[in-house]
Amino acid sequence: MNRILFRTRIKFCGFTRPGDVRLACELGADAIGFVFARNSPRRIEPEEARAMRQALAPLVDAVALFMDNPVDEVREVVRQIRPSLLQFHGDEDDAFCRGFGVPYLKAIPMGGELAQQHPAALHTRYPGAAGFLFDSHSAGGAGGSGKTFDWGRIPAGVQKPYVLAGGLTADNVFDAIIATLPWAVDVSTSIESAPGLKDGDKMRRFVEEVRRADCHVLD
Numbered sequence: 001m002n003r004i005l006f007r008t009r010i011k012f013c014g015f016t017r018p019g020d021v022r023l024a025c026e027l028g029a030d031a032i033g034f035v036f037a038r039n040s041p042r043r044i045e046p047e048e049a050r051a052m053r054q055a056l057a058p059l060v061d062a063v064a065l066f067m068d069n070p071v072d073e074v075r076e077v078v079r080q081i082r083p084s085l086l087q088f089h090g091d092e093d094d095a096f097c098r099g100f101g102v103p104y105l106k107a108i109p110m111g112g113e114l115a116q117q118h119p120a121a122l123h124t125r126y127p128g129a130a131g132f133l134f135d136s137h138s139a140g141g142a143g144g145s146g147k148t149f150d151w152g153r154i155p156a157g158v159q160k161p162y163v164l165a166g167g168l169t170a171d172n173v174f175d176a177i178i179a180t181l182p183w184a185v186d187v188s189t190s191i192e193s194a195p196g197l198k199d200g201d202k203m204r205r206f207v208e209e210v211r212r213a214d215c216h217v218l219d
């Protein structure tokens, strides 16, 4: 992909307060993630997510995140929130992920066996995916850990857009973008003061560093 004038998209994930959503949009987020995974400290109910959905600025995507949720739960979120993208972190297969009529991202656990496979295996296993999200958790583990993984493990030759996630911070996102040239970056922990509570200064610094990487001329 030609990176001249490329703009790395930014997804901020795990919101629980409408005011944080408004601020994130003003600061330049392209997508806002709402977590419906069970046992997550950032999990919200569909009713709460509706209020935050209304706080979204125009042209900013709402992403609904799941991890092995029952089909009825996903349906209910889709009905109430109307997300533009779904994100699946569990053992969901392509048929399940495609079954809601909304484009989806499949999270790939970089601590898990899928990470070792040839990219063709990812495409074969998830032909309907709009893209992949490489995150630091192991298979069966939850995201939002604040931990990084070895970016060198991202399979070369992935044909779909991919999102880099896992332990990104304002201090490492410049290097992460230069090293991996992702379509987008996704962050949760490092822009928080506590799980689910976002911090304006941390979000601003993160956006500034992504913009700095986008202005960096590659050799």
Ligand SMILES: O=C(O)c1ccccc1NCC(=O)[C@H](O)[C@H](O)COP(=O)(O)O
Pocket (backbone or CB within 6 Å): 012, 013, 014, 033, 035, 037, 040, 041, 042, 043, 065, 066, 067, 089, 135, 136, 141, 142, 143, 144, 145, 146, 147, 165, 166, 167, 168, 186, 187, 188, 189, 190
């Ligand atoms: O955020 C969670 O609590 C969560 C729980 C279960 C599955 C996935 C989860 N989050 C996934 C995300 O999209 C995070 O933004 C991504 O893992 C990066 O998180 P972090 O390492 O904290 O920046």
